[in-house]
Amino acid sequence: EAQVTQNPRYLITVTGKKLTVTCSQNMNHEYMSWYRQDPGLGLRQIYYSMNVEVTDKGDVPEGYKVSRKEKRNFPLILESPSPNQTSLYFCASSRTGYGYTFGSGTRLTVV
Amino acid sequence: AQKVTQAQTEISVVEKEDVTLDCVYETRDTTYYLFWYKQPPSGELVFLIRRNSFDEQNEISGRYSWNFQKSTSSFNFTITASQVVDSAVYFCALSEVGDSSYKLIFGSGTRLLVRP
Numbered sequence: 001e002a003q004v005t006q007n008p009r010y011l012i013t014v015t016g017k018k019l020t021v022t023c024s025q026n027m028n029h030e031y032m033s034w035y036r037q038d039p040g041l042g043l044r045q046i047y048y049s050m051n052v053e054v055t056d057k058g059d060v061p062e063g064y065k066v067s068r069k070e071k072r073n074f075p076l077i078l079e080s081p082s083p084n085q086t087s088l089y090f091c092a093s094s095r096t097g098y099g100y101t102f103g104s105g106t107r108l109t110v111v
Numbered sequence: 112a113q114k115v116t117q118a119q120t121e122i123s124v125v126e127k128e129d130v131t132l133d134c135v136y137e138t139r140d141t142t143y144y145l146f147w148y149k150q151p152p153s154g155e156l157v158f159l160i161r162r163n164s165f166d167e168q169n170e171i172s173g174r175y176s177w178n179f180q181k182s183t184s185s186f187n188f189t190i191t192a193s194q195v196v197d198s199a200v201y202f203c204a205l206s207e208v209g210d211s212s213y214k215l216i217f218g219s220g221t222r223l224l225v226r227p
Contacts, residue, residue: 031213033213033214035215042217042218042219042220043202043215043217045212045214045215048212048213048214050213056212058212058214059214088154090156092156094213097206097213098144098161098163098206098208098213099144099146099158099161099206100158100215101158102148102155102156102157102158103155104153104154104155105154105155105156107154
């Protein structure tokens with residue numbers, strides 16, 4: 001089944017403890033992206049990638065890192081999470097860059 | 112600047128009613144894509160449709176239909192004979208071909224509640 005898989009689905013962590021949210025797609029898509037969804041602010045792009053080793057900042061990249069060492073994987077790294085990074089995170093992939101398949105989301109709480 | 116407006120924050124209907132969700136967009140690009148996504152209570156984002164700016168044909172898929180009107184910059188979504196399972200938040204989104212970030216610009220969403 002064609003899908004984008006994110007893990008974990010839910011995560012509660014403490015301020016400053018590094019964490020990684022994994023994202024993997026099995027559709028051989030070149031384009032991948034991370035979004036966060038917050039009440040009142042909607043969905044905003046954090047980082048995107050157009051291919052292996054090609055990544056760039058989206059609209060809200062502060063406090064996040066990404067890497068794209070393989071085509072299928074696009075992990076989101078929070079080196080020192082803070083409470084304002086509590087959010088619902090989505091990974092997405094696309095063949096063309098226009099129209100994305102989204103993962104199921106990761107609900108992160110930073111206390 | 113690019114923007115997507117979904118003026119209806121919440122709509123409540125009784126099952127079997129038809130309902131239309133409005134979407135108005137702003138863009139300076141002549142080439143762009145429009146989308147609708149569904150977010151059910153479980154939280155995932157489900158792709159419903161993609162439309163490019165050169166294709167103004169309306170589309171129907173089962174109980175769902177979409178009306179794209181470039182003249183009014185609107186891309187409205189109608190659910191015919193609504194069902195309880197249609198209860199979700201629906202997002203309209205825009206992607207500009209001239210944007211090298213390939214990002215989706217989302218509207219704020221319309222929460223649809225279908226009551227039995």
